[in-house]
Amino acid sequence: MIRTAIIGGSGYTGGELLRLLAVHPQVEVTMVTSREYAGKPISLIHPNLKGFYTMNFTNFSIDKIGEKADVVFLGLPHGVSLNYVPKLLEIGLQVVDLSADFRLKNPEVYKYWYGIEHPYPDLLQKAVYGLPELHAEELKGAKLIASPGCNATATILALAPAVKWGFVGQMKFVSDVKVSSSEGGAKPSEGSHHPERQNAIRPYEADGHRHAAEAEQELSLLANKQVEVSIVPHAISSVRGAMASVHMWTETDMDDMDIWKKIAEFYRGKKFVRIIRGGIHPYPDPKYIIGSNFADIGFANEKRVRRLTMFSAIDNLMKGAAGQAVQSFNISRGFNEDEGLKLPPLRPA
Amino acid sequence: MIRTAIIGGSGYTGGELLRLLAVHPQVEVTMVTSREYAGKPISLIHPNLKGFYTMNFTNFSIDKIGEKADVVFLGLPHGVSLNYVPKLLEIGLQVVDLSADFRLKNPEVYKYWYGIEHPYPDLLQKAVYGLPELHAEELKGAKLIASPGCNATATILALAPAVKWGFVGQMKFVSDVKVSSSEGGAKPSEGSHHPERQNAIRPYEADGHRHAAEAEQELSLLANKQVEVSIVPHAISSVRGAMASVHMWTETDMDDMDIWKKIAEFYRGKKFVRIIRGGIHPYPDPKYIIGSNFADIGFANEKRVRRLTMFSAIDNLMKGAAGQAVQSFNISRGFNEDEGLKLPPLRPA
Amino acid sequence: MIRTAIIGGSGYTGGELLRLLAVHPQVEVTMVTSREYAGKPISLIHPNLKGFYTMNFTNFSIDKIGEKADVVFLGLPHGVSLNYVPKLLEIGLQVVDLSADFRLKNPEVYKYWYGIEHPYPDLLQKAVYGLPELHAEELKGAKLIASPGCNATATILALAPAVKWGFVGQMKFVSDVKVSSSEGGAKPSEGSHHPERQNAIRPYEADGHRHAAEAEQELSLLANKQVEVSIVPHAISSVRGAMASVHMWTETDMDDMDIWKKIAEFYRGKKFVRIIRGGIHPYPDPKYIIGSNFADIGFANEKRVRRLTMFSAIDNLMKGAAGQAVQSFNISRGFNEDEGLKLPPLRPA
Amino acid sequence: MIRTAIIGGSGYTGGELLRLLAVHPQVEVTMVTSREYAGKPISLIHPNLKGFYTMNFTNFSIDKIGEKADVVFLGLPHGVSLNYVPKLLEIGLQVVDLSADFRLKNPEVYKYWYGIEHPYPDLLQKAVYGLPELHAEELKGAKLIASPGCNATATILALAPAVKWGFVGQMKFVSDVKVSSSEGGAKPSEGSHHPERQNAIRPYEADGHRHAAEAEQELSLLANKQVEVSIVPHAISSVRGAMASVHMWTETDMDDMDIWKKIAEFYRGKKFVRIIRGGIHPYPDPKYIIGSNFADIGFANEKRVRRLTMFSAIDNLMKGAAGQAVQSFNISRGFNEDEGLKLPPLRPA
Structure with a gap:
């Protein structure tokens, strides 16, 4: 022991x-x-x-x-x-x-x-x-x-396959993160007061969230070039769970299956990563991870405008x-x- | 009468x-x-x-x-x-x-x-x-x-000053919208079942949300050129309120005050638009609009990487x-x- | 003015x-x-x-x-x-x-x-x-x-017709109140911290809630004899709304219509009292009062055991x-x- | 296996x-x-x-x-x-x-x-x-x-020591239960629709809840005489957790420590029952049981009016x-x- x-x-x-x-x-x-x-x-x-x-x-x-x-x-x-x-x-x-x-x-x-x-x-x-x-x-x-903590973990896991495989040309990303209240810790504050926090959809530290630095460090290593990342967290009503959505424009038409394969290849053998695709729940949702160490990774591909979104869902107190x-x-x-x-x-x- | x-x-x-x-x-x-x-x-x-x-x-x-x-x-x-x-x-x-x-x-x-x-x-x-x-x-x-409905309204009001004044060169945008459950209407469904919806952070119609078409139409008129818009809604726990966050990269360093002035100029005299900036609540939050017809508009400017986010908060059943x-x-x-x-x-x- | x-x-x-x-x-x-x-x-x-x-x-x-x-x-x-x-x-x-x-x-x-x-x-x-x-x-x-405040108001309005008309012999009541977080005021505390309050079903001041004194005073006046009241509040997840449920044993079999008539008679002409009975929503629920000054009053009558429950729903910041x-x-x-x-x-x- | x-x-x-x-x-x-x-x-x-x-x-x-x-x-x-x-x-x-x-x-x-x-x-x-x-x-x-299911379990566990030890003379009880939405099962309905259920404090089956029959059966066995029980459930916003509050009038002044001892004696050696008393969290709250099989049992004793409340908190999908x-x-x-x-x-x- x-x-x-x-x-x-x-x-x-x-x-x-x-x-x-x-x-x-x-x-x-x-x-x-x-x-x-x-x-x-x-x-x-x-x-x-x-x-x-x-x-x-x-x-x-x-x-x-x-x-x-x-x-x-x-x-x-x-x-x-x-x-x-x-x-x-x-x-x-x-x-x-x-x-x-x-x-x-x-x-x-x-x-x-x-x-x-x-x-x-x-x-x-x-x-x-x-x-x-x-x-x-x-x-x-x-x-x-x-x-690492919640916002960095969610952002890195969402983006890692994309920067590794070069889904996009431009290595600049904004991670739009939706975070639950337990992420702020156990100390009460004005912002965590239940009547103020419940039903909020409240951006914070939106001028520059410092855990972006970790994401830049790790993703630059993977991409083998400088990656710029900006994290914009939004406080919402849940107690547990965080979701990173990173939207990007692809340079060419991309096929869903190709994207899926690349992500699956990147995370092959990783016990705590689940690739989410199709079915009744086609995208990750931290709701289905509560209390566990999983990171659920998924994506949405709007071919019309060549927009790709990478999603990453975690329990902020577990994988985060x-x-x-x-x-x-x-x-x-x-x-x-x-x-x-x-x-x-x-x-x- | x-x-x-x-x-x-x-x-x-x-x-x-x-x-x-x-x-x-x-x-x-x-x-x-x-x-x-x-x-x-x-x-x-x-x-x-x-x-x-x-x-x-x-x-x-x-x-x-x-x-x-x-x-x-x-x-x-x-x-x-x-x-x-x-x-x-x-x-x-x-x-x-x-x-x-x-x-x-x-x-x-x-x-x-x-x-x-x-x-x-x-x-x-x-x-x-x-x-x-x-x-x-x-x-x-x-x-x-x-x-117009909720997602289009929130997206257009967030982006209108930006495309009008040309905050960014590239006229392509993703509107990351966080939406409350009443937006889905009064008919029960699997996804609206309380145990499934509560605490969800669930993207939907993420491959292409059709109300983007309205946003493209209206914003192209304003910009006087073709604007591409993609809307990615995320279902969260609140009952009322929607928040659009649109992240973009500016071409030059932008000053907060200049951005504020442009937005204020754009919405001058509009009774139901409030420009949110500074104070304890520096960004819009639909929580503070509940039951009213306001649209609260704000922004965040991360100069380090020239990232600008436009925020728009509305009550989906009112202004939406x-x-x-x-x-x-x-x-x-x-x-x-x-x-x-x-x-x-x-x-x- | x-x-x-x-x-x-x-x-x-x-x-x-x-x-x-x-x-x-x-x-x-x-x-x-x-x-x-x-x-x-x-x-x-x-x-x-x-x-x-x-x-x-x-x-x-x-x-x-x-x-x-x-x-x-x-x-x-x-x-x-x-x-x-x-x-x-x-x-x-x-x-x-x-x-x-x-x-x-x-x-x-x-x-x-x-x-x-x-x-x-x-x-x-x-x-x-x-x-x-x-x-x-x-x-x-x-x-x-x-x-008066929320718990006393809800309790008194629930019980007033019952003590006035003598639905029960014993003039001792426990008001089981479910209260929302805004009732605790705007100051943050350990108990109001969002991660702690959200999803709580937490009794408090359960050894003796002092607003019972007001209920005893007002109801004794109505009953024209001493009434004993105990209030047991339970903090739950909502932000607004309070519900008092007062359970009692009737001395005789009582008919629903008779009870309804007595309550309606008691509150006749009161603009802000609505008597709730039947339909899809047969009992009061503070959810349907949010933002208004109404008190919705209703009851449930289990003849099998001669149990009567009086319900009273209010918005704690409005009627409360x-x-x-x-x-x-x-x-x-x-x-x-x-x-x-x-x-x-x-x-x- | x-x-x-x-x-x-x-x-x-x-x-x-x-x-x-x-x-x-x-x-x-x-x-x-x-x-x-x-x-x-x-x-x-x-x-x-x-x-x-x-x-x-x-x-x-x-x-x-x-x-x-x-x-x-x-x-x-x-x-x-x-x-x-x-x-x-x-x-x-x-x-x-x-x-x-x-x-x-x-x-x-x-x-x-x-x-x-x-x-x-x-x-x-x-x-x-x-x-x-x-x-x-x-x-x-x-x-x-x-x-057994949730409401019966919570009610029986709250009342068992009281009827066993005869805390009260009158063997008639109302169990005021606050229940979470997962108790209603996985099928959507009007009442479970998120916009309707969230923030509700809604009594249901308040005219006679049939699981009272189980409580009467089990408690009568324990009391060795006929016990009457009425269960009044209230649907609230949480997804998991149920709380039974049973209020009763004691015949004599009762001391907190005596009550505690009797409850502890009754549940001695029961692995999944925890007796809650004193501290920052003096009463049971299903919030602190989520995902586990515990039943937390506690009480409140208002000597002024000889009112005793027994509380029982469980996770409705686990112990329930x-x-x-x-x-x-x-x-x-x-x-x-x-x-x-x-x-x-x-x-x-």
Whole structure:
């Protein structure tokens, strides 16, 4: 059993990790920290977990964690993980960081989007971008996994086949993302107040969403040239699930079957990617993924105007956060990729 | 008092017309037809209207309608209005048609999208496209108003300033629309079943949505050149409200203030268009329009990559259906544009 | 035009008053105060009202209000109104208080529920409990109106005919109320955070809800004996609307028609009460009241076990707050009861 | 591996069974029937299950099922199961019937509620009412399990400790149930149409809900005297989850701790019952059970008026349908009660 600590365990991502790890056959959760709730039972904050954990939240102490854990999942805010990662690696722990702190390879790009010099540019190089569909090989044995979040994951998975196979000439994309409220985390705000959020269709950070940087990094690698990506998220009423729609103009007439084949080829053997096409539900919908780690990928091809849309649907707390982290962790340890992630999506929900 | 008949009054658009006309000072509703509910009280089908109408639904008889009405609002399915309009005009009635039957000017385009030859191509020319922000002058005295629906209205209003002022060089656009469930009408279906629709983020008709034809027609007129438009609707959880997001790449660096000024100039004096910019709610959101005839227009400008998004938010049953029809009717009769449409949006809702 | 001030205008009740008064033909809003947003435009906080008010929020100053207003609507928290009402009355203003501060007649009862001695017991006597269906006569010319809130209103209107006509012997009732999120006001909290509130069916204050005191007071008056009432609210997903279900055991077999007649007799001539019975929608549902001031009243009678349920559905911000306050105000001034309240409910919403 | 057939597998209960059995270590699903979708892939109808089942739906043939299955789960409408059960038992299959056909012991009561003579009164006696918290012993080795549904389960679990321990003198109860839309099944209807169902708070079958009969049967057994129960369901906006609130008047002052102890004693050792008390979430809420088989039980005690409310929260498709059936099946086979049911509830959802 791998002794596992969750640092920052009171938020939604922490809760989702606890949900998954409660039944992961190779994992024993030995420590869950929360500055705010130290000393209080886990089920006080995560009422769904009543009966699954008897331990309390503790304060995070970097001195003791070495004796208690083999791996640490960091569910800390962006800019906070930074301070702990080097020390955690130094004392020999594996780190799965769910923040954005180690996702970008280029320190200049980091500085542009986050406004500060990255203090550990060497670790940026060492970290593996934890999107297993692109980096499964590098994840094996990885000591530092920078696990990507929801909007970047959805956008990259929607666009990856298109930029790889060159569906379009112009390497500029806008990812129109529809996101659920749990993506914003567990802290209440004006915008998350139920009467304001329910029934909203509300763009936010529409002048420049910083997770576009990750999409540009990963897609440029795939395309082998510079790709420009803009992400425009829209807050809607659902609690879980995110959908990226990326519209593009193709240079030539494209056949549906050809597109399908290319996507299928790109994602061949990827356990958590399902290609959606035809039937009663011809396009992906995050509704049919709830609670699971799947990414459903699909497309629509309007030949009349040579418009192609790539769709990608995920559960923002699973493939967009905790599930993906566990998937990368599994690969890093040589476990089956879907260990602890086998239950089908919930429907209807 | 103008005697008013509503043909096809049992659906959501019919119900919304009844809601509005119940308090319209110049209108007396004299007849409401429904094949399915003839003989039954209006409030049986529209329980919100209990106490506002004592009359029953009747069967539609073209012979008697001339004695009972001065104007007819047609809330019939596409392809059905066709059969009644010529006769209604002939007996001297004004017709406000909420179907798509008379919205397109070019019979070829009609045939392409609707699969049949239009039987009355001359009436296509005579009909006024009932989007008052573009056709207020022609609406004065109009005998046949072809009142546009939700997706076309949202798309056209989002793009109109952009194509008029040439924000972008390329005249090709994808309108990513997020739509509420009432847009689908009052008839239950697999897709509208609550457990399936709630929490969905579901693209539909994504291979080619036919109301793009209206957008192309109207925007080409404005741009004075051919504009290509593709509409990709996404069904989400809300009951009311639609949001069009149209992303485009600008050719040069654009300044926010310049964009704002152009939009404001374009919509100057338009009572039902509000330009949204800055503040706590920097972008339009249909949530803040519920129950009203407003279209809220806004934009986001990501200079880094020269990406501009135009947003347009409407209530699909108001500015996207019944409200717009009443607005056009008001103009056609020389009434104040907002007669019967004065109440502010409901919030929160 | 009656010059009207709204004190505490940034919350949902304040916003709803502003929505209604924007089109009230006898009212001119001359002042809207907000400690938090003084100096800021009303539409910044109430984005739905953009275009309806150009004024800014101001600070509340009791010295200046006499020059600016004839009537004051108080949208302040419980315990705050207390401090202003005597002075406002003294300078000759009419006061419509939407807090609970002046709703109870008995200072002992007030002390029991609110934990403090009421400083103005004489004003408790003078205030008129602003439920027009019970106190229309006393409201005429009233200087101090204590306008009741959502749970009390729904409970009293459900039970009033039953206690008046003695449907049951035992004068003890539990009102099981299902409430929407806007009832909790505009301030975010852990419980109102969208991911937590959406899909909740969450009892709260279930050990003793203090607005039961008002229900006991009003129903005891009607029954002419002591009535005990317990209110158990359940927070559910809707944004607007509340439903009270009160289950009781009848002493004898009761006939549906007799019950209906008694209820109809009780509410005869009440403009905002609709008796719901039979048809496709045989029971009240707040869904069909959204945005309006109606209370829909109905019942279910299970003869097998002599169980009777009284239902009452209202819009919590209308008949449960702002709409009711305007209704009482209208009566106090001799206007039509429904002035400014004429638009039918919104549907679907 | 136990070969398992699901008869009537295209509905929500069938889908939920398939979701659970896909990962049940002792079960192999060998046949799934659907009259409507025979020949079509399971994932066409249950898009969440894409990748989990490759088989198609088949037509149900009682002749072949004996070769293919050891146990049969019947997800058929009430009145249809009746026709198959005797034959299925005869050919040696174990039957888990999720309909109401074999839940009542008394044929007279069956006739009262279902309007027909039960054709197999002997089987009524033989069937075990599959509520494991009451009938675990009888379930061991059971050949015919009559698995109860949502409203009865929630009501019985809320009331069981109260009638067992005699919290109240009067053995008459009204269970006020708030139910989610998936409880109505997968077939669209007027009432389930999203624009009508969303935001509804709509009582239904309020004149007498027939599953009260099961509650009366089971609770009378526990109380050892006749118990009368009335169930009043209210349709609300959620997709999953049901909450029963049963209000009662206690004869004496009761202490919270005593009540808690009695409930805890009653449910001691029951794996799927969690007693909720105190903390941030002092009462049950189905929101924190989504996707799991738990029943969360709690109470509120208003001493002022001696009012006690018992609450019971379940996931209607799990403890209220498929999960409970699997739990009973597990017990009948001597497996761990929670085999295939171990994953914690989803949150937030």
